[in-house]
Amino acid sequence: xxxxxxxxxxxxxxxxxxxxxxxxxxxxxxxxxxxxxxxxxxxxxxxxxxxxxxxxxxxxxxxxxxxxxxxxxxxxxxxxxxxxxxxxxxxxxxxxxxxxxxxxxxxxxxxxxxxxxxxxxxxxxxxxxxxxxxxxxxxxxxxxxxxxxxxxxxxxxxxxxxxxxxxxxxxxxxxxxxxxxxxxxxxxxxxxxxxxxxxxxxxxxxxxxxxxxxxxxxxxxxxxxxxxxxxxxxxxxxxxxxxxxxxxxxxxxxxxx
Numbered sequence: 001x002x003x004x005x006x007x008x009x010x011x012x013x014x015x016x017x018x019x020x021x022x023x024x025x026x027x028x029x030x031x032x033x034x035x036x037x038x039x040x041x042x043x044x045x046x047x048x049x050x051x052x053x054x055x056x057x058x059x060x061x062x063x064x065x066x067x068x069x070x071x072x073x074x075x076x077x078x079x080x081x082x083x084x085x086x087x088x089x090x091x092x093x094x095x096x097x098x099x100x101x102x103x104x105x106x107x108x109x110x111x112x113x114x115x116x117x118x119x120x121x122x123x124x125x126x127x128x129x130x131x132x133x134x135x136x137x138x139x140x141x142x143x144x145x146x147x148x149x150x151x152x153x154x155x156x157x158x159x160x161x162x163x164x165x166x167x168x169x170x171x172x173x174x175x176x177x178x179x180x181x182x183x184x185x186x187x188x189x190x191x192x193x194x195x196x197x198x199x200x201x202x203x204x205x206x207x208x209x210x211x212x213x214x215x216x217x218x219x220x221x222x223x224x225x226x227x228x229x230x231x232x233x234x235x236x237x238x239x240x241x242x243x244x245x246x247x248x249x250x251x252x253x254x255x256x257x
Contacts, residue, residue, distance in 0.1 A: 001052055002119070008061060010109040012102070015065035016040075019117075020048045021057035027121040028057045029246050030114045032140065034133030035063060036220065037091050037157075038079065040070040043222040044130075051128075054239065057120050061110055063103070063136065064094045079223040095132055095157075100139060100165040107140040111147055124149035126176075126242055130219060132157045134180070135167040141178070142170030150245035154181040154234050155216045155225075160191045160198070168195055171202035178206035179241045181234050183214040183225075209237070 002023035007014040018040055021028055031051055035044055040062050048058040062070040073090050076083050114120050127148055129137035134153025141148040151174065153159075159167045159180075178199065187195065192208065199206040211218065211233050217225030219234050 001049055003049075006059075008109055008113045010065070011105050012066050015061045015063070015106065015109070016069040017059055017061040018045055018048065019057065019059045020045070020052040021119045022052060022055060027119060028055055029123065030057045030059065030117075030120045030125040031242075032110055032114065032125055032127045032137075033058055033060045034127065034129035034136040034140075035060065036131035036133055036217070037095055038075060038087070038220075038223075039064060039072060041075060041222070043220055046221070047130075047219075050235070051238075054242070056126075056242070057114075057117065059110065059114060061106070063098060063106060063133075066097075066102075067094055075222075077222070079220075081224055098132070103136050103139050104143050107136070107143055111140070111144055124176075124245070126150040126152070126245060128152045128154075128238065129156070130154050131217065135159055138167045138174070138178070139170060141176045142173040145173055145175040148174075148176045150241050151176045152179045152181070152238050152241055154219050154238075155183045155186055155214070156180060160187070160194045168198040171198050171204055174202065174204055177241060177244060178204050179237055180206070180208040181230075181237055182208065182210045183216045183218050183230070184210055184212070186210075186216055 002021050004019045006017040008017050040060050048060050051058045127137035127140045134156030137151050137153050141151040211230045214227045214230035215225045217223045218227040218230035
C-alpha cells in the first residue's frame with residue numbers, strides 16, 4: 001500500500017488527511033471516507049487500508065480541521081461507555097458547528113483534490129461515512145450527482161430532522177446508489193418510515209437495512225460498540241455496492257435507468 005499524510009486546501013484553511021492506495025503505479029477509483037465523531041485515527045486508517053486492498057484510492061479527511069489537526073481529543077486505546085461523556089464534552093460543539101454550509105465547502109474542496117491526484121482514475125467517486133459522516137456522504141452525493149456513483153452510511157447520525165437542510169431533503173438530487181446500514185436504535189420507527197418514504201419518492205436506488213443485534217458504532221473495533229457480525233455485514237454490503245458501481249479495471253458501470 002502507498003500511504004500519505006496530506007493537507008487539502010479548503011476555503012477555511014488546510015484540512016489534514018490520510019490517503020492510501022495500491023502501490024502499483026496504476027490509477028484507481030476514489031473513495032471519500034468521512035469520519036465518525038472520534039475523527040481520523042488508527043481504526044479509520046484500518047478501514048481505509050482494507051478498502052484500498054480492493055483497488056481503491058481512499059481519502060480520509062479531518063472534517064474538524066477548523067479546530068486544528070487530528071487528534072483533537074486524547075482518545076483512549078479502547079473507547080468504552082465510561083470514557084464517552086468526557087470525550088463528547090469536547091467533541092459535541094464541533095459536531096454542532098459542522099453544519100451543511102461547512103460540509104458542502106469541504107466537499108467541493110475534497111472532490112477537487114481527488115480530481116488532481118495522479119493515483120486517482122478519471123470518473124466518479126464513492127462517498128462513505130460513519131456516524132456523523134453518513135450525513136456528509138449523502139450531502140456530498142446530493143451536491144455533486146455527476147461525481148458520486150455510490151454512497152454508503154453506517155450507524156448514521158440524524159438523517160431525518162425538521163430542519164430545512166435535513167440530509168433526507170437532498171435525496172431527489174442523488175443519482176448514486178445508496179446503502180444505509182443502521183444499528184438497532186439508530187432511528188425511531190417514525191424516522192425510519194420518513195427516510196424510506198423520502199428515498200422512494202426521490203426515485204433513489206437505495207436500501208436502508210437494520211443490522212440485527214448491533215448498537216451505534218458497531219463497525220469500529222476500538223469502541224465497546226463493536227460487533228463482529230455487524231462489521232462483517234457492513235463490509236459485505238459496502239463491497240457489493242462498490243462492485244455494482246465499478247466494473248473490471250475500475251471502470252464505472254453504465255447506469256441501468
